[in-house]
Amino acid sequence: MSVLVDRDTRVVVQGITGHQGTVHARQMREFGTQVVAGVTPGKAGTDVEGVPVFDSVRDAVEKTGANASCIFVPAPFAKDALLEAVDAGLTLATVVTEHIPFHDMLVMYHYARSKGSRIIGPNCPGIASPGKAKVGIIPNVVFRPGRVGVISRSGTLTYEIVNGIKEHGLGQSTCIGLGGDPVVGTSFVDALPLFESDPETDLIVLVGEIGGTGEEDAAEYIRHHVHKPVVAYIAGRSAPPGKRMGHAGAIITRGRGTAESKLAALERAGAHVARFPYEIPDMVAEIARAPGRR
Amino acid sequence: MSVLVDRDTRVVVQGITGHQGTVHARQMREFGTQVVAGVTPGKAGTDVEGVPVFDSVRDAVEKTGANASCIFVPAPFAKDALLEAVDAGLTLATVVTEHIPFHDMLVMYHYARSKGSRIIGPNCPGIASPGKAKVGIIPNVVFRPGRVGVISRSGTLTYEIVNGIKEHGLGQSTCIGLGGDPVVGTSFVDALPLFESDPETDLIVLVGEIGGTGEEDAAEYIRHHVHKPVVAYIAGRSAPPGKRMGHAGAIITRGRGTAESKLAALERAGAHVARFPYEIPDMVAEIARAPGRR
Amino acid sequence: MVKLAEWRGKEVFRKYGVPLPRGHVARTPSEAEAVVRSGSVPLPCVVKAQVLAGGRGKGGAVRFANTAEEARAAAEAILALEFKGERVKEVLLEEKLPIGKELYVAITLDRARRLPVLITSAQGGVEIESVDDAAIERQPVHPFPGLTAYERRRAARSLGLSGGPAKALDGLLLALWKAFQQEDTELVEVNPLAVVGDGLVALDAKVIIEDDAAFRHPEYAEIRDDRTPLEEIAREKEIAFVQLDGNIGVIANGAGLTMATLDVLKEFGGNPGVFLDLGGTDDPKKVTEAFLLMAQAKPAAVFLNIFGGVTRCDTVARGLVEAMRQVPESERFPLVARIRGNNEAEGIEILRSAGVTSVPDLKSSAQAAVAAARGSA
């Protein structure tokens, strides 16, 4: 058992015939994932490196038993792609696409939720459980099977940290990159209980950013519901207020969502707070060596 | 335990200051129901026969702990009233109002469902469990506590049949009048499992009408999932094709939804089929005297 | 339900941008001729009876014209028709187009799923009921996201369209979806939807407006359904009233009870002629009006079967007694009454004081009504 994905995960790649779709379908397979189908309207009957392509997700599900989607289609069409995945009964969809208007994402999120489907993303690296499956784009090289769970709002910073854990001789149970857009399908608070109840996870690493209040909400949740040790890091402590650092999630407004408020909340919640990303592997290793400690 | 309502049901009456709202709030109380609040925008602070009136359902819930709504507001405003009830966290709403456009009802149904709220109706008599609570307008005089469950698409015909059961010396566990509109919040198939699993119900009476395929779907469900005896009656056997008998639910089109197809399906499902309403109490009494029989 | 005539349906389509043939409605032969002469309908053209029944093609209600004179003659012939019991009052003149494939597209409500459903078939131009089920694609449409792009693509595939026509379909489906929602329709149907060159054209239009949404659509208030004059009066008074070919008048409350009453009467050899559903009124005046309306239908006997809920028995009894006072001698009819439920005792007493006995048992009372109709017939 792992979090959200496992050896039974059967992935359909929406937008598989595009450059990113093709590259990452291959990398997911190299990771060991069952990539059973691709979807590109009008390309039914072809294949991409041996993966059969269908016109619609419904066709892909009927023919291949796909149960999760990885979406690479361009932003203007991403909403439709996700709705199609939900209507085809897929219960998990990683949306890699960036720059999806949040008004579209509002519809995607609430529709998926009403149908019992979970979205990871958008604009996110997705989810991976080493030795089992990956639905997304986190580089395969950073992983090694282990018992550290990672939940992050960042992309490359996640890779950096996951890689650091590996280089310290430890490994990961599952890693989720939530994405940093204003509206995300899965938040820290949504992901934490999955790791808390995952028997393969001993310790949780939480990587946040300035902006929004997802980390403060996570701290509140950790305080009341998480018994496993949590190591937390917040990027952007020294970012100037009101300046954008690359995406809408990283705007600081009116004192809410600052690094200070996030760090204070996490400390109050009993999390081990790292000041720099390179401190995380050391802290994780230390906790891993002293089991039972919080 | 009964179906959907019990002694803990706390009713807010939306539209309580209207004639129907006032009359039926009184009758619900006479039935023994806890009618804790009324809502009419702009009338906060007043009361209707001792029931406090609030501006909004949220206020009513905060002040009185209401957990179910009975909606009497006119059709043009019914959608809003229901959305308000759902957003205030009520999990059950009987919509008595008739002539609600089905396009409105589509929004009401799917929104309520996504929030885990159940609608009974619209254009329906509602639900009653004698000795416990009533959320709706079924006349009090027809009831007597007992072990017969009644599910009906009709209004007065339900009263007639429920009354007949009483006059035969039997009583009802719970009676639901679903309403006969094109889009209903609770269908036969939605209601049947509640009665099947209700320990206070021994036998189910199903009263259908021509039009739609709700009875055919119910028959299919009964065949596979219902182990309690079912007595069924379909009104409109002799109605001429294509003529409307009073509401949109009673249109016969293209051979689907005919009395014949409904009756045949119910017989195949093992239901005891009555040809006339006055046969129902006799059949119910006979089955009640021979427990264990199907 | 308000069924719009083809030309009115097409006006709705035009509002939402569904591509249509150039056309014009005419109410007289000379109007038809003028429409062609003015050039607003190019030649050759089609002249179509504006009636609600189907099968116009075989019934001589669709004709072709190559000249303005022929258009006039066609209109004259069609306007003289009585098509399936309906007088033809209007014709629609439209350009005749070079038609490729004929397709079928509709949006209506799927009651069982509680969702709108998009219905498409490559076999258009015939009654959809006659098309093999496997050739019909049905897609439920959720009102929250609305008709999605992937559903429109699937529809195109089911119709065998690609390229220009597929692109045209995408826009047309969005237009139909908007019309379906914003006009509060029960049905929008295009049959046939024709492939014309690289595009699509709606050759026919069937639009049914929902009655219950009338408060949002005063623009349809003037359009009448295929009701009898008495039915029309009943509608104005908000009484559900249906006329058939029997001789027993049935007054009940609620659709279910009304239908059950009818079933019982038929069982005992009765032949119901008018159904009047009082619904949930508790106004004696409305009951009186309903009875007076019933009297005008001249039934051989009337069977009153009421179970009092919202409608109280005493209200009905009071309204009935007042009506009996007002009905002229010549229009009197034998009355069998059965009133049960709320305020039953009071209602029975009021009836008794006016000389009417309420029979409590449905079976016996129905038998009595059948006998009364035989006696008076």
Place this chain on the structure above:
Amino acid sequence: MVKLAEWRGKEVFRKYGVPLPRGHVARTPSEAEAVVRSGSVPLPCVVKAQVLAGGRGKGGAVRFANTAEEARAAAEAILALEFKGERVKEVLLEEKLPIGKELYVAITLDRARRLPVLITSAQGGVEIESVDDAAIERQPVHPFPGLTAYERRRAARSLGLSGGPAKALDGLLLALWKAFQQEDTELVEVNPLAVVGDGLVALDAKVIIEDDAAFRHPEYAEIRDDRTPLEEIAREKEIAFVQLDGNIGVIANGAGLTMATLDVLKEFGGNPGVFLDLGGTDDPKKVTEAFLLMAQAKPAAVFLNIFGGVTRCDTVARGLVEAMRQVPESERFPLVARIRGNNEAEGIEILRSAGVTSVPDLKSSAQAAVAAARGSA
């Protein structure tokens, strides 16, 4: 994000039917005078600087005029201002209305709830941040049913409105909701919303358009944000580029890694001046463009911190080497590189062949970058 100037925001409001004062924009004093003389703005009138910063009232950027000459003078004074660092290029002239209460209304996104939120306060006319939390009503709005009547009623109550103004509010909120959705905005804000007689008038307008929805809104393409010229070039090339006041240029990929890099540099006494986020590109040409852009910002040193995922290390290395070839001697800068992840070995080799050493450890590389900036400064 595109913040619209007040007058553009009001054009959006006008499109959706939000009631506004009569007004006109002017770019020169004589235009201002002409606008008044033509009668399109009645007297007395207000003349307001069209700048994005708040607090115009206190900064002399809002003036009043009783005559056309005064309007000209006011415009002249305001157009000469530099308001909070922003040159005033336009003024908005508007009729001065007899104002009753001043209210606050806005719709924006509540990220935590993942729902739009309607914010209302009876204490309008001041910065909403300064209003006591208890005086602010926040209502989440679900996009499926949209802004409901009961939410609009609750808003009216929170604003203390009844009668005519409450009715006006109902329509105004529906208009704002439509604008919020259909214009893909992050924020629509009316502050102050004034009670004028029996109605309401939006005295100010703040509308922020979401960048990601630009593909649906070509009409906003011409409107620029408060970016520096280099930031503007970066935006056109789709490179996330932010200029600050330090001297170290930071090139990283991904917002999180970029921010973490900044945190580490600060820790070691560095003062970052330009952030350049390569994002998820794997096109060497884009990397080259980014480097050339960085060179134009004239940093004392550049710290390249890449973790290869979608962006492969060899792609970055290739782009960098090409950029170094193109940068003129005068614009050269010391470079500290750290590249890890996908195709790391290949990337390191390419860099080495161009004379650049990649330091694998973040801490040491950051320290090296700080030292390099000190050395070159």
